[in-house]
Amino acid sequence: MSLVKTLSIIGMVFFPLCLILSSVFAESDVEAAAGWGLFAALYGIGYSITTFVKTKNLAKSE
Structure with a gap:
């Protein structure tokens, strides 16, 4: 989940800038x-697709 966390931090800066x-x-x-x-x-x-794939993989592993 570190990728999602990194993308979230980038998004918190990028979206207000945009x-x-x-x-x-x-x-x-x-x-x-x-x-x-x-x-x-x-x-x-891109962020929503990445988050969807990560959460789907977590659901399969449980």
């Missing part, structure tokens, strides 16, 4: 704001 940057760029550069939102979404998808 939110701040996308809100800063929302007025001046819409494409940049959409890009930061896309980065956050892609990280979230």
